[in-house]
Every structure is written in structure tokens, then in C-alpha cells.
Amino acid sequence: MTTVAFIGLGIMGGPMAGHLVNAGFDVVGYNRSQAKVDALVAAGGKGATSIADAVREADVVAIMVPDSPDVRQVLAGSDGTDGVFQNAKPGTLIIDFSSIRPDVTTELAAQAKEQGFRLLDAPVSGGEAGAKNAALSIMVGGEKDDFDAAADVFNAVGKTVVHVGPNGAGQTVKAANQLIVAGNIQLLAEAVAFVEAYGVDTEAALKVLGGGLAGSKVLDQKGANMLGRTFNPGFRIELHHKDLGIVTSAAREAGVVIPLGAVVAQLMASAVANGDGGLDHSALLRGVLRLSGQNPDSPSDSAS
Amino acid sequence: MTTVAFIGLGIMGGPMAGHLVNAGFDVVGYNRSQAKVDALVAAGGKGATSIADAVREADVVAIMVPDSPDVRQVLAGSDGTDGVFQNAKPGTLIIDFSSIRPDVTTELAAQAKEQGFRLLDAPVSGGEAGAKNAALSIMVGGEKDDFDAAADVFNAVGKTVVHVGPNGAGQTVKAANQLIVAGNIQLLAEAVAFVEAYGVDTEAALKVLGGGLAGSKVLDQKGANMLGRTFNPGFRIELHHKDLGIVTSAAREAGVVIPLGAVVAQLMASAVANGDGGLDHSALLRGVLRLSGQNPDSPSDSAS
Numbered sequence: 001m002t003t004v005a006f007i008g009l010g011i012m013g014g015p016m017a018g019h020l021v022n023a024g025f026d027v028v029g030y031n032r033s034q035a036k037v038d039a040l041v042a043a044g045g046k047g048a049t050s051i052a053d054a055v056r057e058a059d060v061v062a063i064m065v066p067d068s069p070d071v072r073q074v075l076a077g078s079d080g081t082d083g084v085f086q087n088a089k090p091g092t093l094i095i096d097f098s099s100i101r102p103d104v105t106t107e108l109a110a111q112a113k114e115q116g117f118r119l120l121d122a123p124v125s126g127g128e129a130g131a132k133n134a135a136l137s138i139m140v141g142g143e144k145d146d147f148d149a150a151a152d153v154f155n156a157v158g159k160t161v162v163h164v165g166p167n168g169a170g171q172t173v174k175a176a177n178q179l180i181v182a183g184n185i186q187l188l189a190e191a192v193a194f195v196e197a198y199g200v201d202t203e204a205a206l207k208v209l210g211g212g213l214a215g216s217k218v219l220d221q222k223g224a225n226m227l228g229r230t231f232n233p234g235f236r237i238e239l240h241h242k243d244l245g246i247v248t249s250a251a252r253e254a255g256v257v258i259p260l261g262a263v264v265a266q267l268m269a270s271a272v273a274n275g276d277g278g279l280d281h282s283a284l285l286r287g288v289l290r291l292s293g294q295n296p297d298s299p300s301d302s303a304s
Numbered sequence: 305m306t307t308v309a310f311i312g313l314g315i316m317g318g319p320m321a322g323h324l325v326n327a328g329f330d331v332v333g334y335n336r337s338q339a340k341v342d343a344l345v346a347a348g349g350k351g352a353t354s355i356a357d358a359v360r361e362a363d364v365v366a367i368m369v370p371d372s373p374d375v376r377q378v379l380a381g382s383d384g385t386d387g388v389f390q391n392a393k394p395g396t397l398i399i400d401f402s403s404i405r406p407d408v409t410t411e412l413a414a415q416a417k418e419q420g421f422r423l424l425d426a427p428v429s430g431g432e433a434g435a436k437n438a439a440l441s442i443m444v445g446g447e448k449d450d451f452d453a454a455a456d457v458f459n460a461v462g463k464t465v466v467h468v469g470p471n472g473a474g475q476t477v478k479a480a481n482q483l484i485v486a487g488n489i490q491l492l493a494e495a496v497a498f499v500e501a502y503g504v505d506t507e508a509a510l511k512v513l514g515g516g517l518a519g520s521k522v523l524d525q526k527g528a529n530m531l532g533r534t535f536n537p538g539f540r541i542e543l544h545h546k547d548l549g550i551v552t553s554a555a556r557e558a559g560v561v562i563p564l565g566a567v568v569a570q571l572m573a574s575a576v577a578n579g580d581g582g583l584d585h586s587a588l589l590r591g592v593l594r595l596s597g598q599n600p601d602s603p604s605d606s607a608s
Contacts, residue, residue, distance in 0.1 A: 125516025211464025212429025
């Protein structure tokens with residue numbers, strides 16, 4: 001049986017580790033807060049009290065943590081002895097599901113190779129619902145052989161799994177994903193504020209918009225949040241803000257000019273500055289209402 | 305048998321009139337260029353040589369023309385004698401499928417009512433493919449009774465048909481639709497230019513983006529245009545430019561601030577200024593390439 005060490009059992013990593021248990025993998029989980037480890041053990045996995053313990057016997061190390069420095073620390077360790085690189089078996093396949101900077105992924109993949117490991121960057125899209133339903137989109141960068149070797153792991157947690165290029169390519173596509181998603185949310189928010197201002201039946205409007213060329217996953221999944229002014233995460237604005245930092249700086253590096261990406265990055269920053277960082281990214285609507293002189297805490301007319 | 309006069313047999317109106325023939329309506333078509341009328345006659349409809357001739361015996365008058373002044377002229381006439389208002393039977397139901405200014409629709413609906421007619425604003429989304437496949441989304445403003453009376457006509461040409469409010473509401477929702485579509489296209493264009501710059505497998509990237517929260521009708525229908533640099537309309541940039549003029553001025557009237565809408569309206573204007581007005585709106589990619597110092601006429605690396 002293949003043993004998978006799973007580092008990071010949060011909103012995304014927790015359900016993903018559970019799906020691996022259900023698919024027959026021997027899963028050893030590690031998380032800084034013990035409660036998440038206990039939940040995995042209750043679901044049929046094993047718990048570890050350190051990264052070193054988790055990865056020692058693993059064939060595959062899966063990582064799902066928030067940001068570039070977190071992945072760096074999981075791999076290289078905090079003191080040079082307690083990371084994956086110092087404790088995993090030679091040849092172990094490392095799958096980083098986290099969304100981080102493409103250049104950091106490329107650097108970490110090179111380090112992994114030097115030390116005899118194989119690394120795939122495999123960021124996901126589909127959110128909490130995608131994680132719970134094993135329906136994630138997974139954009140994978142790295143060697144094709146390693147991608148093929150990881151097929152059973154990917155298929156246990158994802159629905160659309162695609163190899164998009166060498167190391168870093170997965171993160172690049174994820175950055176593009178976050179650009180599109182942020183912008184599509186902001187556009188939907190502007191459209192909602194617009195039709196509300198004209199007293200249109202907003203539920204009917206979203207229905208018909210969803211049936212035409214304006215239709216999108218964002219409209220299907222976030223429209224009701226906006227009409228009802230309910231913004232429980234979901235995917236937090238502070239994390240999307242981090243991701244837009246990645247995409248704007250990566251676009252700048254490449255000399256690609258992204259006007260809407262730049263503006264929505266500013267609007268996401270404004271949401272954080274206004275204290276909305278802990279809300280779902282659909283709360284970009286609150287920023288449109290603020291800009292338009294409306295109270296973002298008032299219910300919409302259509303909801304009242 | 306219900307007689308429908310159909311004014312405007314272009315890319316959208318032509319196939320819509322054909323579906324009405326197939327649904328059993330007695331369709332009399334008028335178009336400024338005779339070739340379009342001949343095509344309708346070949347498909348089983350009748351031809352008229354003037355608006356007056358077309359509408360004289362009609363129970364329903366359907367209109368599909370490019371812009372606000374065109375609808376005004378069809379209804380009120382060019383010389384005060386040759387429009388729908390002067391020649392149609394009292395009580396005729398007028399269905400305006402055109403996308404025009406909401407305030408003009410409201411004004412024309414009031415004029416229609418004064419003269420004993422009923423008018424629905426019923427702009428559509430779904431493009432040429434939606435028109436050909438009778439799969440349009442139709443956003444309808446006007447009296448509920450008139451909406452119900454028009455059900456057979458709507459169902460012959462559309463799939464998602466929704467009454468969204470009083471006269472003008474259909475045009476308001478269409479304006480919101482055009483805001484979302486333009487923005488979603490621009491965001492996809494920025495994402496495509498971004499992943500191309502990093503040498504990612506762009507076809508694989510679009511596949512995995514489409515499977516996650518970035519998925520949209522725009523991505524499904526316009527992604528291949530962008531990768532292949534093929535921008536035959538489809539929906540022309542000059543028409544979308546007209547629509548963004550409607551949405552930005554209507555938002556301004558309502559005091560709703562739409563930052564991404566404003567930027568994409570400028571980018572659409574730039575596309576017109578650069579001679580791309582006759583291309584499909586997916587050619588917004590050419591603007592991203594120009595802004596990024598690339599030759600928009602070069603094939604993409606992935607296509608070469």
C-alpha cells in the first residue's frame with residue numbers, strides 16, 4: 001500500500017486527505033493544530049506529531065499550506081533538520097498542492113532534485129466544495145513521468161487533472177486562474193450593484209445572465225452570496241489578495257500588461273484595508289457598494 | 305395563425321425569423337438589403353418591401369436592429385408616416401429584441417402605449433450560435449401579461465426566457481450582461497497572454513482553467529479564438545463598444561461606480577481606435593498583446 005504523508009489539514013487539505021484514505025492510501029497527517037490531525041485519525045488515517053514523523057516512511061509527501069514561506073519551511077525545515085528534505089526517503093515524490101509563487105516553486109523543485117527527490121507543483125481550483133466533493137481542478141507542473149506516477153493520488157481528489165508544463169507551470173496557470181476568478185467576481189459585483197440600482201428583479205436577472213454568454217462558475221456559485229449579502233468563506237479575501245500579489249508581480253516580470261488584473265488587485269487590497277480580509281471573495285461586492293456611497297452592511301432591497 | 309412581422313434580418317434576426325417560420329408562425333420579413341429578405345422567403349417566410357407593408361397585417365412586430373436610433377426610426381418612422389406606429393393594427397404586440405439604451409426603451413414604450421400598442425424590450429444573449437440554435441437567453445422588460453402573450457414567440461427562439469421587470473429592465477439586464485461578457489473576455493485575454501509568456505501548454509491550461517472556478521461560457525466559446533488568433537465575428541467589437549457606452553452612462557446615471565467596467569470600456573474603445581472594430585470581441589487579446597509590446601498579427605508560439 002502506498003503511504004502518503006499529508007502536511008496541512010485545513011479547509012482544503014483536510015477533505016483531500018480524507019479522500020486519499022477512502023481511496024485506500026495509508027495516510028499519515030500532520031498539522032500544527034492537533035484537532036485537524038484528530039479528525040483525520042477519526043476518518044481512518046494516522047496522525048504524526050511532526051513533519052519528520054509524518055514523512056519518514058512515506059512514498060508520497062503531499063503539502064497543502066497557505067503561502068510560499070510555508071512551503072519553503074515544510075520542505076527545508078525551520079532549523080535545517082526538521083523538514084521533508086532531511087527526513088523523507090530518497091526518491092520520495094513530493095506533491096505541493098499549495099498556491100505559491102511560480103519562481104519559488106521552480107527554486108524548490110531544483111533543490112528537491114539536487115537532494116534526490118521529485119517534486120510536482122499541483123495547485124488546485126474549485127474551493128472548499130471542490131475539495132469536499134473530490135472535484136478539484138489540478139494544474140500540474142513538473143516531469144511527465146512524475147505526473148503519471150501521481151495519477152492515483154490526483155484522481156482521488158480531483159476531477160480535471162492536467163499536466164501543463166515543467167515545474168512552475170502549475171503555479172503559473174493557478175495565478176492565471178486567480179486573475180480570472182477575482183476579475184469575474186468583481187464584474188459580477190458591479191453588475192449586481194448596477195441592476196439593483198435600477199430596481200430590476202435581481203434573482204431573475206442572475207438566472208437569465210447565467211443562461212447566456214455572461215454565464216460562469218462564479219455567477220453560479222457566488223451570485224446568491226451577493227444577493228443575500230452572506231459572505232462566509234469559502235475562499236478568504238486575504239488569501240486571494242496574496243494570490244493577486246503573485247500574478248501581478250509575475251506578469252510584471254514577464255512584461256505582460258494586465259489592466260483589469262491590476263485594478264482588481266487594487267480593489268482586493270482595498271477590501272483587506274477595509275477589514276473584509278476574513279470574508280469570502282464574493283464580498284468584493286461590499287467594495288462596489290462603498291465606492292457607490294451605499295452602506296455595505298444594509299440588506300439588498302431584493303432581499304428585504 | 306399568428307402573423308409576425310420581423311424587421312431586421314441580420315446575423316441574429318435572420319435565424320430567429322427562420323425559427324419562427326419553423327414554429328408555424330406566418331412570418332413577413334423586412335430588411336434594408338433585399339438578399340436577407342430573399343433568404344427568409346426561401347426558408348418559407350414572406351417578404352415585404354417596406355416596414356409599412358410588413359406590419360400592416362401583423363399580430364406581433366419583432367424588431368432586431370443595431371442601435372437606439374434604428375429602433376426609434378423603425379417605430380416612429382423616418383418621415384412620420386412609414387413606421388410601425390403609423391401602420392400596425394391597434395393593440396399589436398411589439399417585441400424589440402435589439403440591445404439599446406434603457407432610457408430610450410422606456411420612452412419608446414410610453415409612446416407605444418399612448419398610441420395603443422404594447423411593447424416588450426427583449427434583448428438577447430448567446431450570440432450567433434444562440435440565434436442559430438434557438439438557444440438564446442432573453443431578458444424581458446414590460447407588462448407580465450404581454451410577456452405571457454409572447455411566450456410562443458420567445459420559446460421558438462430562446463432557451464432561457466425571463467421576465468425581469470417593467471419596460472427598460474430587459475435593457476438594463478442586457479447592459480449588465482455586456483459588462484460581464486466584455487470583462488470576462490478581457491480577463492481571459494490577460495490570462496492567455498500571461499501563460500503564453502511563461503511557455504505553458506496553453507491548450508492544457510485552458511482545459512484545466514475551464515474545470516475550476518475560472519470556468520465560463522466566455523472561456524468555453526472564446527478560448528480557442530485566442531489561442532489560434534482567429535477573430536472572425538461572431539459579435540463585433542464596434543457593437544460591444546456601443547453597448548459599453550450604454551452601460552457606463554447608465555451606471556453613471558444611477559451613481560453606481562464600476563471600476564472594471566470603466567477600464568474595459570476604455571480597452572474596447574482602444575480596439576476600435578486600432579482598427580479592430582470589425583473583429584469578434586475575443587480580439588481584445590490583440591489589445592493586451594499591443595500593450596505588452598507584442599505584434600498582435602504574429603501567431604502564438606503554441607499555434608506555430
